Each structure stands twice: as C-alpha cells, then as structure tokens.
Amino acid sequence: MLEHPPNPELSTTSLIPPTPAGFKSGFIGIIGRPNVGKSTLMNQLVGQKIAITSPTAQTTRNRLRGIVTTDTAQLIFVDTPGIHKPHHQLGEVLVQNAKIAIESVDVVLFVVDGSVACGKGDRYVAELLAHSQTPVILGLNKIDLQAPHTASVLDASYQQLAGEYNWQLVKFSAKVGTELSNLQNILIENLALGPYYYPPDLVTDQPERFIMGELIREQVLLHTREEVPHSVAIAIDLVEETEKITRVLATIHVERDSQKGILIGKKGLMLKNIGSAARQQIQKLIAGKVYLELFVKVQPKWRQSRIRLAELGYRVEE
Template sequence: MSREGFKSGFVSIIGRPNVGKSTLLNQVLGQKIAIMSDKPQTTRNKIQGVYTTNEEQIIFIDTPGIHKPKHKLGDFMTRIAQETLNEVDMILFLINAEEGYGRGDQFIIDRLQNVKSPIFLVINKIDKVHPDDLLPIIEQYREKLEFAEIVPISAINGNNVTTLMDQIKNYLEEGPQYYPEDQVTDHPERFVVSELIREKVLHSTREEVPHSVAVVIDQMKQRDDGNIVDIQATIVVERSSQKGILIGKQGGMLKKIGSLARQDIEHLLGSKVYLELWVKVQKDWRNRAFNLKDLGFSDDTY
C-alpha cells in the first residue's frame, strides 16, 4: 500500500555482541519482541520490528552481533548479520560507551567501508559514563569511518531515543507501507514464543548452558472455547549435564523457567497459556548442519 507523502525504509541495527541492540529495538517498539540478556550472542535470527505512524513506517532488523565465528552456528549468525548490510536503507552501528573501542568494532568497521547507505554511530549506555568521556569516544570512531549522524542514547532508559528516531525519519524516502499498522514483527508468533522461553533459560541458568540451548515449539493450539492456548515446547541442549541443570532439583528450575516464560507469552498473545516444557539432549547440535536446519538456524547453503 502506498500513499502520497508517506515514507518508509529498512534499518539494520548492528554492533558487537551485547551492546544493547535488542534493548533498543524493544524500546522503540514499546514491547518485547527481541530477546534480551546480559549474555552475549543471544540473538540468532534477523528479527524485524515494525514501527508505524501516520507519516512513516520503519522496519528494523536486529541482527546477531557480528563476531569471528567459532562454530557452524556462529558462522551462520555472522553471515546473516553481514548479509543485511547491503539490503537496507540505513545502518545503526551501536557501540557500548562503557567499553569503548575494541578489536570487535574494527572487525565491523572493515565490513562497513564499502556500504553505500547512511551509517549512524549510536553510542549506547551513556547512563554508565560521565558526559565528559563521550567526546573522546566520538573522535576515536569518527577517525575510522564517516558517519551520517552520531547519536548518544541509553536504550534501557529511553534517553535520547526520540532524537534518534527523528534523525532516522529525516533520512527516509517516500515509500509504501509494507505491513499493516498494528503489526510489530514479521515473525510468526511461534518464533517469538520460542525466543521468550529461550530468554528465560538464559536468565535462569549458569554460564554452562546459555549458548548451548535452542527452543523448538512442538505444538501451539488454541482450545475450542478460545480461552486458553496450549503450548508444548522442547528445550534442546548439547550435554546431559546441561539437561540436569535445566530440570533442576525435583524439576524446580524447569518450573521456574516455565512460569516466567508463561507470563511473557500471555502478555504477547493476550490469552491464558498452558505451557509444557521438555528438555532434550542433541549432542554437538551447533556444529551439525542438519541439526541447525531442524532448529531453524540454517538454510540451503548447508
């Protein structure tokens, strides 16, 4: 659908792992569609968030953090992030003000050198540093790449996010409305539900588990009376020890994960949810191409 004067565009959010890309996307949209965790490399697929007003529609792509891959899953995640760079109208290069410049940033900057689209430097977590520390950070990055705009923000608190949005809108060109005005993501509900469960796993378990977990929705069905959605899901891990941690003493950990996830899923679906979780061991799934495909992370290149 297209109408005169309406603007639209695709914006990719990139950056090192754990700089706050998903937090920014959720802040802009006003609701959670992207997984948030203090553990890096938690985003595995491109998540499109759709922001719509009467004047414009902006489709945000929250990519996996670009990093040097250590296994097939990492290779897939990095390739997805890099592929978006030439498919979008604008790029937000998000950095962490608290950490400053690092080799991981140079890895990304090298991949931005030939990009034709406007690139914004978005300095996140400014609430964690003194304002006087911002100028040296800006100068350091400005020497390495030409940025269309430089915008300091705090995604978690929402500081200056409105200013960032105004700057993005200035660069939009006239275009169609790609999605209905009430749609906030192009992912099916099953995908978002699986991500919400995986987020609770990350929040609730020790370091041994997070990067070795995937969530598969086995069944998601609304009851005939329409009051409850029944969801059955399997949490996939690589080792039996991880399965033990996830289940916990007398099933306590799995109950906790299920309870926390159910609250978010009910908010997402606007309905009561009956959630059943299982844990399954699939050894070394991150390095097995056929497992990645089964779990939704791969494509025909494997």
C-alpha cells in the first residue's frame, strides 16, 4: 500500500521533522530513450511499484515522482517519458515535458540500455543534455543482459560518450537490482545540503486514483501489445470506499471502433482478463479488496486534440 497522508497534495509541515546535520536532498530526473528501463529503475529504488512497466516503448506519459528517504538524504526521482521523435500531439506533449524536467531538477540520471551499443538515439539525448546546466550522470542499465564476450565493447561505446561530455558513468541492472546501492550513493554525493521536501514515509506525490489508472493502462498494454498500442487513456470515474471493499469504475478511451472490439474481445473475455489482472494490482496498492468495473469508449483522434488531451490529464507541465 502506498504510504501517504489522505491527501498527498496537502502534506503539512507537522509531518516533516527537522533535518539532521549534513542532510542532503534534491530532485533527480531519470532521462533517456523509450524502453531503457527508467520506470523499472524507479520502482526498484523506491522499493515498491508506483510506475507502470511494459515491453511496449513509451509507456510512461506523466512526470511521476518517486521518493526515497534515508537517514542522510531524501532523493526525489522524476520519471519522464522516453525522448523520441514525436508523431502526434500527445508525443509532442510528452517529449516537451521530458525536456522541461531536464531544467527543473538538481541532477540528471541519463539512463541507457547497456545490452546494446550506444546509438543515434542516445547521442540525440546526450546533445540535449549538453545544452543544459544540470549535472549529468550516465547510467548504464541492463548489464545483466550483456554477454561476457561483448560486454567490454558495449561498455566502451558508452565510456566514449561519457568521456566526450565529462560525465560520470555508473553500471547497474534495474531489473535484477545489481549495483543499485552504489548508484544511490553516487546520486547522494551529487546532491547539495537541503531539507525534507516530503514527509519521510511518502513514496510518491501522486494520488491513488492516478496510480489506479496507470495500473489499468499497464494491463491493457500487456494484454493487447501492438494491437492497441498508445491509443489508450484511462479515466477513473468513481472510487467509492466502504469498510469491506473499494468500488472503482473506470473508462478506457480508444480512438477507433476496431480497438474497442479488440479490448472487449469475444464474449467480453479480453476486458474481463484485463479487469481481473488490474484488480489484483490495485488490491496490492490499497491493501484491501477491490471491485473494478471497466467501460470502453471511442474518442476519435484524441491524441491529436489539445482539448481531449487536457480532459484526459495530458498537458505541457509548467
């Protein structure tokens, strides 16, 4: 269950203790191409699932903050959408928000896929970061997938990149958890002395309704894969809590009738499977029983409309 006060947006100073001597804090932007493991990394660092993960690229849409508090520091990780060439209005909003995050954090953790050599996409992100005044650490993820006979060659391609920009390079595996304590220590070293920005027991600044919607969207991606890729948005219509069960009603928005048909499936089986899997995840989130009812609605070209994007919670962040 997420540990946060009833309304995380209204955290009071009474929940925040004074900081001990030498305490450090700051915001760390997790930046990189789509599907390099940014959300998996944040979940591992925070110690529980707050960001959805999927084999499908560009899973993350909103800037999601994960909070790690130790005896000596508070690290606020900002998970961002993968930086890519946008093909629609939604893509432009996502990439713009990722760029804004670069300038609004104290340290950038530039995550790359260490199982493949440095490519054009990585260099594109590197050039964006080079124009920023924010300190950058290059994080070489997925080292568990490196073959022994190619590891040195793969590492060398990123060592060259780090050398060009004078960046520190750290190797780790977000999935397995290898070297994450070392990564966390290096990030703390790069933070300045600072206060608690959030109560020590808080793990995210997002309300449970947002996380519920993301968990439903994750199951849509996992069950439909390429058939209904990014034409999906989730609206939580109702959350009704009783002593015994939490009732959740949600609408899955898609762009075409054919996508609606795929999501519902033969005799409603696909929607039932998505709902069952999402319900199990939401029950873990709130640590209680959940009744989940899903509806599917067609919203033609919602990703191309700024009005529709805003209605569904997607807008360029300040």
